[in-house]
Amino acid sequence: MTLALDAAAQDLLFREARTANTFSDEPVSDEQVQAIYDLVKYGPTAFNQQPLRIVLVRSEEGRARLVQHMAEGNQAKTASAPLVAILAADNEFHEELPTQLPHFPQAKDVFFSERSVREASATLNGALQAAYFIIGVRAAGLAAGPMTGFNAEGINKEFFGDGEHSVLAVVNIGKPGEDAWFPRSPRLAYDEVVTTV
Amino acid sequence: MTLALDAAAQDLLFREARTANTFSDEPVSDEQVQAIYDLVKYGPTAFNQQPLRIVLVRSEEGRARLVQHMAEGNQAKTASAPLVAILAADNEFHEELPTQLPHFPQAKDVFFSERSVREASATLNGALQAAYFIIGVRAAGLAAGPMTGFNAEGINKEFFGDGEHSVLAVVNIGKPGEDAWFPRSPRLAYDEVVTTV
Numbered sequence: 247m248t249l250a251l252d253a254a255a256q257d258l259l260f261r262e263a264r265t266a267n268t269f270s271d272e273p274v275s276d277e278q279v280q281a282i283y284d285l286v287k288y289g290p291t292a293f294n295q296q297p298l299r300i301v302l303v304r305s306e307e308g309r310a311r312l313v314q315h316m317a318e319g320n321q322a323k324t325a326s327a328p329l330v331a332i333l334a335a336d337n338e339f340h341e342e343l344p345t346q347l348p349h350f351p352q353a354k355d356v357f358f359s360e361r362s363v364r365e366a367s368a369t370l371n372g373a374l375q376a377a378y379f380i381i382g383v384r385a386a387g388l389a390a391g392p393m394t395g396f397n398a399e400g401i402n403k404e405f406f407g408d409g410e411h412s413v414l415a416v417v418n419i420g421k422p423g424e425d426a427w428f429p430r431s432p433r434l435a436y437d438e439v440v441t442t443v
Numbered sequence: 444m445t446l447a448l449d450a451a452a453q454d455l456l457f458r459e460a461r462t463a464n465t466f467s468d469e470p471v472s473d474e475q476v477q478a479i480y481d482l483v484k485y486g487p488t489a490f491n492q493q494p495l496r497i498v499l500v501r502s503e504e505g506r507a508r509l510v511q512h513m514a515e516g517n518q519a520k521t522a523s524a525p526l527v528a529i530l531a532a533d534n535e536f537h538e539e540l541p542t543q544l545p546h547f548p549q550a551k552d553v554f555f556s557e558r559s560v561r562e563a564s565a566t567l568n569g570a571l572q573a574a575y576f577i578i579g580v581r582a583a584g585l586a587a588g589p590m591t592g593f594n595a596e597g598i599n600k601e602f603f604g605d606g607e608h609s610v611l612a613v614v615n616i617g618k619p620g621e622d623a624w625f626p627r628s629p630r631l632a633y634d635e636v637v638t639t640v
Binding site: 248249250251252254255256258259260261263265276279280281282283284285286287288289290292294296298299300301302303304305307308311342345346347348349367369370373374375376377378380381384385386387390392393394395405414415428430431432433434436439440441442443 | 445446447448449451452453455456457458460462473476477478479480481482483484485486487489491493495496497498499500501502504505508539542543544545546564566567570571572573574575577578581582583584587589590591592602611625627628629630631633636637638639640
């Protein structure tokens, strides 16, 4: 049984793609990020909600503001990657539903009037969108280095400050550098993950 | 600026792929699910954790047990899709870290001794893996119909019962049927999602 997706695309997105820990000096342009977004924005979410927000850290000052909130083991690579993207969920995404879900504009009030429900939904669907973004970085021929080792509260205050956003991941982006990754770690076997009822 | 991923793959995975609400009668085989898993298992997660668990609902009895927990608007399609997969996070994923993260086996105890930390990590990384799985379904030339409208506590008890698993999504899988989808809903513009500092 083979997949419909061609082998080169399988390799580019999954089989040969790796999480990079070092990067070359080659810059990542806004045009590349735009091309990534214009692809992955079509990834499916519940109620077509789009909680994902992306902060591209380009200035020296922005980089310093971010690095101080990263775990020690992530600081050097966050400081040196060609581009760093903060991926966060906007917990007030429901305000956009009347325009983003035109066939059911009432969803905003019917399902998302409670903050705790909104937050859980923004986390889940924001994470789906974060995964699509990582796939998109690879689709652009770049390596992604997603990280969750950071002071989340610190990043939320530093870069959003409105109490309405929750950082999901920080992603280093660029062409891989020297010794960019560890050997591939194992994966669970099919039978350890999949059961049938 | 173009992507490295070829146009056919872009269409298959994102641009022309749609969330299906109806399906043809064509069955989905275990071999297809195995091929999907063998591709998407390589998607990156924090600490190489692999909390995603997949329950394939194949028996009539299993289908009935699931449908009763689905929101009314999701019941008919869940009852009729060629294959339904329950995607859940195993909140005790950390037990596998010593074998799945051989270069840092201590991660299990250093980072995940607290249940609340494990649960948050399982939710985030399980959602990343759920997104990879949805992409994998599309890579197999199939349509996915992911749903979050269900009684989560009911599904957790019905299909896991150990108190250690949290359902993330239920996904209908198959070839699209007649009138399989609504017109595509809008997406946020780049400037509404991406900012630069």
